Amino acid sequence: MDDTRWLSAADQDVWRTFVTMLGALGEHMDRQLQRDSSMPYTYYEILVVLSHAPCRSLRMSELAGLRGSSRSRLSHAVARLEAQGWVERRECPTDKRGSVAVLTDAGFAALAAAAPGHVTTVREAVFDRLTPEQVTALGAISAAILDGIDPDKTLPGCRELR
Amino acid sequence: MDDTRWLSAADQDVWRTFVTMLGALGEHMDRQLQRDSSMPYTYYEILVVLSHAPCRSLRMSELAGLRGSSRSRLSHAVARLEAQGWVERRECPTDKRGSVAVLTDAGFAALAAAAPGHVTTVREAVFDRLTPEQVTALGAISAAILDGIDPDKTLPGCRELR
DNA sequence: CTCATGTGGTTGAACACTCAACCGGAACCT
DNA sequence: AGGTTCCGGTTGAGTGTTCAACCACATGAG
Secondary structure (H helix, E strand, O other), X not given: OOOOOOOOHHHHHHHHHHHHHHHHXXXXXXXXXXXXXXXXXXXXXXXXXHHHOHHHEEEHHHHHHHHOXXXXXXXXXXXXXXXXXXXXXXXXXXXXXXXXXXXXXXXXXXXXXXHHHHHHHHHHHOHHXXXXXXXXXXXXXXXXXXXXXXXXXOOOOOOOOO | OXXXXXXXXXXXXXXXXXXXXXXXXXXXXXXXXXXXXOOOHHHHHHHHHXXXXXXXXXXXXXXXXXXXXXXXXXXHHHHHHHHOOOEEEEEOOOOOOOEEEEEOHHHHHHHHHHHHHHHHHHHHHOHHHOOHHHHHHHHHHHHHHHHHHOHHHOOOOOOOOO
């Protein structure tokens, strides 16, 4: 019955380290943003994507797709961002079912204020600690794993996130 | 004022892919466990750590430390695990403030049932998709990043997680 | 011994995410 | 047209996490 292919001891070590790093890094990023800019990481990313969109606005679905988030999650998130005055909802002119999320000036300002600290954190936590070869390797590894899980999100080489 | 060292376009690409992978992989693992074994990933890890501890039991603090979790979070988690009959709380004999979490037989059984599926998912999502060199590189990269964030958790080479 | 301080652990409120259910408008049929 | 089906988006309940406050016990100084 047990035809499971278990991991070698070495692989277990890698996995353990990897998973721990995953958790610690996520928490690290989240904390920094929450502390310095009072927003969770996910919300920051929403603002980033919006800020790069034409007219700083996007249909909810597109936004959800770009951020790999569920509709429901995005709806809740935008509701909160709207309450904070960083995003507005407008109705879509071409499809009366749809909504369009628009980044407000206050939202853009909040993003501009948050970005330097965030980038600095990313740099200190990741890029400054790796050799150029490791950075390249990390990109390839991430792409390979991502490709196995969700091939859709793999390729688009646009520069949307900071 | 803007002396921020921004990321190069190439680094941005790596970061974007990495972050996307991070989110997708976490969600992937979580979904698999939730679907097949009705437990979130964090709870699975708690059970794993407990199962490797002497007498399948640990002080709450030690458990929190080993899993890199806050006391509060662990307390809530154990409360839920206790309600499911997978863990029991006993009072600590040497320190009357303390509690000890003990893995029950039912908890061990649940873990044993969940492990194969989980390991298979890990293998398929990560190890089967990487070359041996990439696996080694991933270990080194993870350790380097982790070391920058939380040097305590870096070295202990024990094989606690599957 | 007594009091201050520190520590292990819990609690409750606020917040984020998931899931399933739902509503209204679009698209597609004949 | 009229009906079915699909799709965009929201809602509410349930779950997990965080944060700050808190209790009970331990510890150390006088």
